[in-house]
Amino acid sequence: xxxxxxxxxxxxxxxxxxxxxxxxxxxxxxxxxxxxxxxxxxxxxxxxxxxxxxxxxxxxxxxxxxxxxxxxxxxxxxxxxxxxxxxxxxxxxxxxxxxxxxxxxxxxxxxxxxxxxxxxxxxxxxxxxxxxxxxxxxxxxxxxxxxxxxxxxxxxxxxxxxxxxxxxxxxxxxxxxxxxxxxxxxxxxxxxxxxxxxxxxxxxxxxxxxxxxxxxxxxxxxxxxxxxxxxxxxxxxxxxxxxxxxxxxxxxxxxxxxxxxxxxxxxxxxx
Numbered sequence: 001x002x003x004x005x006x007x008x009x010x011x012x013x014x015x016x017x018x019x020x021x022x023x024x025x026x027x028x029x030x031x032x033x034x035x036x037x038x039x040x041x042x043x044x045x046x047x048x049x050x051x052x053x054x055x056x057x058x059x060x061x062x063x064x065x066x067x068x069x070x071x072x073x074x075x076x077x078x079x080x081x082x083x084x085x086x087x088x089x090x091x092x093x094x095x096x097x098x099x100x101x102x103x104x105x106x107x108x109x110x111x112x113x114x115x116x117x118x119x120x121x122x123x124x125x126x127x128x129x130x131x132x133x134x135x136x137x138x139x140x141x142x143x144x145x146x147x148x149x150x151x152x153x154x155x156x157x158x159x160x161x162x163x164x165x166x167x168x169x170x171x172x173x174x175x176x177x178x179x180x181x182x183x184x185x186x187x188x189x190x191x192x193x194x195x196x197x198x199x200x201x202x203x204x205x206x207x208x209x210x211x212x213x214x215x216x217x218x219x220x221x222x223x224x225x226x227x228x229x230x231x232x233x234x235x236x237x238x239x240x241x242x243x244x245x246x247x248x249x250x251x252x253x254x255x256x257x258x259x260x261x262x263x264x265x266x267x268x269x270x271x
Contacts, residue, residue: 001081010112017041017117018048024163025070026079029154037119038084068212072191078211100134106140115146173215187269203247225255225266
């Protein structure tokens with residue numbers, strides 16, 4: 001996947017079908033949107049791409065880190081690539097972009113690519129003070145010559161699936177509900193875990209302060225590293241705002257540590 005981190009970098013050859021959104025957690029609603037983007041692009045021979053921001057816009061607006069991410073950026077990239085996305089535009093939500101009107105934002109976007117088709121969710125908002133809506137995007141498409149497809153909500157268990165809903169169930173410690181709405185178990189990857197502290201009787205990993213977590217407590221997890229899968233026990237604890245995961249094992253699990261001393265890619269799925 002090609003990743004552009006600023007508007008000035010964007011250099012996509014040929015027509016583009018663009019999915020737009022935050023995509024935090026890449027939940028079933030997001031996947032429905034991405035799959036439609038990839039389908040349209042495939043049928044017409046265009047490039048399937050996504051536009052998103054490299055941080056959660058709510059945090060940029062508030063100036064805090066109050067809203068935690070469901071998955072780290074590297075994991076989002078992996079999932080979007082697996083779903084068939086070829087180009088990811090992930091730009092910082094700067095003050096200049098924050099103050100762009102909805103119309104100016106779209107004009108800036110179409111000036112950087114041959115946009116033929118935009119795909120967004122029913123509740124998509126953009127532009128200054130989130131004044132742009134999905135319907136407004138459709139109207140801008142008529143002005144700039146691109147089609148717009150608005151993807152309806154995905155409902156599971158009588159509720160509209162959203163990143164907010166997933167964060168809520170996670171904060172409440174309702175991992176069963178999280179799995180139902182996300183259609184996958186909650187998991188952590190080595191992208192959000194630091195190296196274990198040496199000299200401790202258990203493996204300790206410090207977790208990124210941006211990572212959404214279930215409450216402190218004991219959990220059973222399925223460890224997956226390389227070709228190894230096994231059940232492990234662990235405890236999530238917090239000290240002075242720093243969350244750590246303590247695994248009940250006194251040495252690295254198979255596939256956990258590379259020869260250069262850095263963490264290899266592994267996954268801990270809460271079960």
